[in-house]
Amino acid sequence: MRLDTLKLQLGSKTIGEYLVTIPFSGAFHADSYRDRTSPQSLDINYYFPHNAPLVLTYHLSSVDIRYSYRGSQVKAGQQYYVLNFSVSNPNGVKVSPGYGYDYVRFIYNGGSPHPPIDNTLPYGFNAGVKGVNGRVAFVGPAGLRSITIDFLVQYGSGGSEYTVSI
Known part of the structure; x- marks a missing residue:
């Protein structure tokens, strides 16, 4: 498995939390959650x-x-x-x-x-x-x-x- 294809996802749809997806490589646009x-x-x-x-x-x-x-x-x-x-x-x-x-x-x-x-x-x-x-x-x-x-x-x-x- 290549690390540059993985993403970290925080939050849970099950309990109604907002999902934030952070790529391990490439751009992450944190401003969209600010x-x-x-x-x-x-x-x-x-x-x-x-x-x-x-x-x-x-x-x-x-x-x-x-x-x-x-x-x-x-x-x-x-x-x-x-x-x-x-x-x-x-x-x-x-x-x-x-x-x-x-x-x-x-x-x-x-x-x-x-x-x-x-x-x-x-x-x-x-x-x-x-x-x-x-x-x-x-x-x-x-x-x-x-x-x-x-x-x-x-x-x-x-x-x-x-x-x-x-």
Whole structure:
């Protein structure tokens, strides 16, 4: 057996792990398994409640595309998509839309909205606060080139969708 024909495979399909194949000779493209960050510059005005004059401004600064998140490896064929926001409340009163679990959704390939797996956005935003950072994390198919973020209308139906290239 020739060593240059062998490949080392790490991971197990049986338990849903991502498979990584490393050739003993020739090129190995480790970059294809590396986490990456897609810079963004999207401002979202979120009215809460939907028909009220109160607005929060969510600035999407980046989307992290990862194979692991908070110590957990993603299942084979999937990746974590972590949306990094900075939120400002220009109102003279505290606005409490709830946690990101309540109103931020992830849409891919034209499908239905998916809830987050993790959120660090606070429940409420104090009057006049600027630049409150937080993230909302989702799982989706590996290799997406664009995603849609859906901010749901609370106490009603529907939402506002925003598509970004990643």
